[in-house]
Amino acid sequence: MNKDQQNGRKPWFKKWWVWALVVFGLIMAGGALSGGENDSASNKSETASSAKSQSSNDRQLKDSYHVGQVVNYKGYKFKVNRVTYYDGSQLDKPKSGNRYVICNVTIKNDTGKKQSYTPMDFQLNANGNSTNMMEILTSEKHSRDTLESGDLNPGASVTGNLIGQAKRDADLKLQYQPSIWNDETVKVALY
Incomplete structure (x- = not known):
């Protein structure tokens, strides 16, 4: 038996606030990953549009x-x-x-x-x-x-x-x- 169990305390990983932080962190990580994919697709679309516009401007230069x-x-x-x-x-x-x-x-x-x-x-x-x-x-x-x-x-x-x-x-x-x-x-x- 360790010292915390002798005093009637729960180990740190069994406390409710630790698990609340873990769940909150997972939600934030999931949101960042899915948001990053949308931003990446959006950036690719903007980059392609910009490149297309730029190439048409380049063609205008004789x-x-x-x-x-x-x-x-x-x-x-x-x-x-x-x-x-x-x-x-x-x-x-x-x-x-x-x-x-x-x-x-x-x-x-x-x-x-x-x-x-x-x-x-x-x-x-x-x-x-x-x-x-x-x-x-x-x-x-x-x-x-x-x-x-x-x-x-x-x-x-x-x-x-x-x-x-x-x-x-x-x-x-x-x-x-x-x-x-x-x-x-x-x-x-x-x-």
């Missing part, structure tokens, strides 16, 4: 666009408004055989959350050779309204110039690859 066309990727919009060419001046001299290419672009954020932009997302592709669009010109006419880096709140837009240089007879495309597009590159034919 490989090539033209000046004036709006590129829309999940509410992040971009458009080349116009392209001008500049032969340079005494102070602004492009490389031999080149001319400056000035692209006026608009970026609009309709994604519902803040998005960053930078001129480093753009490259001028001339006959397959891609270079940056961050040339600096001294001429006020050509240097004003240069696109800077920044953040766009939902619904906001920014317009600015990107400046590069290329050969006169080159087949020109503006390549745009912001980080929000997950390695997708869009090309706008500049003719």
Whole structure:
């Protein structure tokens, strides 16, 4: 006989509150398991729906666009408004055989959350050779309204110039690859 039995006490596992806790724990575990299955099925359904929606949005992003066309990727919009060419001046001299290419672009954020932009997302592709669009010109006419880096709140837009240089007879495309597009590159034919 142990000490508790000698004193007339029940062992701990024979007390009513212990069994009430065990039953309560089993009910909670059963509810968690069955709720987890429903949540899992619901999550799978939402994930499949989201993937289907995302893949249809990805298909809307074409490989090539033209000046004036709006590129829309999940509410992040971009458009080349116009392209001008500049032969340079005494102070602004492009490389031999080149001319400056000035692209006026608009970026609009309709994604519902803040998005960053930078001129480093753009490259001028001339006959397959891609270079940056961050040339600096001294001429006020050509240097004003240069696109800077920044953040766009939902619904906001920014317009600015990107400046590069290329050969006169080159087949020109503006390549745009912001980080929000997950390695997708869009090309706008500049003719």
